Amino acid sequence: MATKALSVDRVVNVTINLQPLAASRRNFGVLLIAGASDVIPPAERIRSYTGIDGVASDFGLDAPEYLAAELFFSQSPRPAILQIGRWVKTPCPAMLRGGILTAEEAARARWTAIADGSLTLHVSGETHAVTGLDFSEVTNLNAVAAAISGKVASSGVACAWDGERFTLTTLDAGPGASLTYCTGAAEGTAIADMLKLTSATALAPQDGLPAETIKECVVELADRGDWYGLAVADDGLGVDDHLVVAQYIQAASKSRIYAATITDTRVMDAAYADDLASRGKALKLSRLFCCYSANKYAAISAIGRAFTVNFSANRSTITLKFKQLPSVEAEGLTESQANTLAAKRCNVFAAYNNDTAILQEGVMSGDTWFDEIHGTDWLQNAVQTELWNLLYQSKTKIPQTNSGVHQLITCIENVLEQAVNNALVAPGTWNGDGFGQLERGDYLPKGYYVYSEPVELQAQSEREQRKAPPVQCAVKLAGAIHSVDVAINVNR
Known part of the structure; x- marks a missing residue:
């Protein structure tokens, strides 16, 4: 046999092209609790936990971070992940x-x-x-x-x-x-x-740090992690402190929410307007979730329940109203007090005269329900991520043609079908402005409508920049029933 031989590639050349891994969607079930305990070094800043035992091991049983985490993990079903972030409240x-x-x-x-x-x-x-x-x-x-x-x-x-x-x-x-x-x-x-304190064995040295405000802390934590919800485990925050955090969360480009508990009983007085709920409502902060309770971490329990939602599952979305707050004592309210809290868009875990208690109303300080913000944030990220993956993973280009735009629309509709599956979106009547073939008053049998104008109508300047024609979506939210009026007519 010859000692030298030609490669088979000269006749049969086979190559394998592996598709790059798709970008992951965000996890909309991650709460970050910021606290000033000196357990987590500033260089590390954020630590993740999947259960209360890890928090107890790190912080002990009396730290504010532990007490807040205990309510979060006490929810049923139990949320899967919690992050705790370090606030450098005093010089480090x-x-x-x-x-x-x-x-x-x-x-x-x-x-x-x-x-x-x-x-x-x-x-x-x-x-x-x-x-x-x-x-x-x-x-x-x-x-x-x-x-x-x-x-x-x-x-x-x-x-x-x-x-x-x-x-x-x-x-x-x-x-x-x-x-x-x-x-x-x-x-x-x-x-x-x-x-193991030498340059070959130790971690990088951390210089001393000045004290930071809570807003400076949150801005730093926002750069460090992909958390969605935020709460602060510290008794020293005033209304103004909460507001500066809530306003930063409201303005930030990455969608997040901020949860705060109000323990000041003046929030139940209609004549008092300097509480966090009243001021958050006046500022229309749609990413601020306020909850009145004698338990200073009650809002974290509510967020723990919301963050168990699996948007990939069938009929999995929820409304926060009617939910339970384990380990939180229900508030006994008068009708006047309950009405005042509702008017201020302040949630509360309230006792009812049938031996039950529920969280009400499940609202944000702005004119939105909690589940609307949570669900539409997921929807925005899901559409964005899947369109990215379509462009990123394609072995060939997505052509700037009607067939190429159709691929984009199909990708979007696949996500909207998931929104129908998880009960965020449902069929209904469109009551907004019309576009494409959709007019106000039309019925959306699928719960959504996606439209893009033909490529041939696109401006040449837009085409030369390789932009797709604008894609417009009409989406009908499924909503939730929060109250029922029944008339029973009796005839003898």
Whole structure:
């Protein structure tokens, strides 16, 4: 047999073209709770949880973040994911976080063998040699951290062990504080590598930070994650603080909502207009969800129920009215108080005289229902994402022809069919302005109508920019029944 041979590709050439992965739709069930507890480092900012046990492990049982998360995860059905974000409410010290130690690296015997440990610190531009670290009698790594803290306090630094890594923090806080990686020392046993605080083993150093306002915090958190809902677990926020956050959420290009609980009983007084609900209504903040309750995190429970909606499932959309708030005590209201709250577009978990309690009314501060905002935000993102994927994944171009536009319309209609399937959209009479073949008063048998003018009518300047003709959609929301009037006529 010949030692050399030609490639079969000369005769039969087969190639595989893998389609790129489609872009994912947003998750409209992610709530972010912002809090000022110093558990999450500013460099990390946001941490995700799938259950209350993880929150308890990180924050303990008394932190505001835990108390808020407990209500969120108490809902039935239980929401799937929660994020907690760090608010740098007070000046923050500089921080150097070491790498995670393996079980072997954390073994006590490895540390008790050291009686002359040393390392060099670099704090706010100054170098400090630390020697004479004796771990021979320590019982755990918390004791190792305590021994280091005792030696480095004079250098303006403290050391802590969190169960998996060592962390150095400066005693001074604010933008003037800084820490860089630890290095070895001239004498004794070098332990910087054992602590995993060197440039080869530690995370990037974090300089000290100034205190930030709640709005500055939210703007920073908005850049860090893809969360949809926001609540703040902090007792110190006033009406103005809530409003600046709500107004930022309202103006932001990425659709989100803000939930706030009102504990001030003056909200039930029709003559009082300086509460969050009244001012949010006056500003028509359609992305602000207010809830009155003696429980300062009641709104988070309501959002937890809303965020269990799976828009891909059949008949899965809900109205927030009539829903339960587990672990929240229902408010006993007079008719006047209930009417005042409704007039201010303030939700409340109210007790009824048939031994039941419900959340009412399921509204935003603007002239919208919660489920309308939630559902249409999903719809906007679903249409946007699927059109992107159509253009992105196509092996050939989408032509600037009527057949190409038809592909766009088909893509949109597929999403609208999902909206019909999940009961966001339903057949009904169109009462808006007409376009295309649709006129006011026409019945939409599918619940929607999609129209685009023929490509031949497109302006040449638009065509030269390779734009598709504008696509217009008419969508009829399914709505929800919130009350019933029944007349029973009796005849003898």
